[in-house]
Amino acid sequence: MEKQKLFQFAVIYHEKVDRGQNKKDEIKSKLIIQPDTVLAIDEKVALLQIAKKIPDSYADKLQDVEILLRPF
Secondary structure (H helix, E strand, C coil), rough: CCCCEEEEEEEEEEECCCCCCCCCEEEEEEEEEEEEEEEECCCHHHHHHHHHHHHHHHHHHHEEEEEEEEEE
């Protein structure tokens, strides 16, 4: 059995704000999961664990959700 590693992560939602026809769209970012840690065998398993923690209210907006992950 492999040892689990510690990973640090945060989840950010990048909302596109429409500013009208003549102006460029603006992106407003919001932190939806504060920086935290998780134990996992590798990055793939860590990402799956983190994805389960994303609130259901963002289920239809996943293309605008970014998971930031780094080994500790």
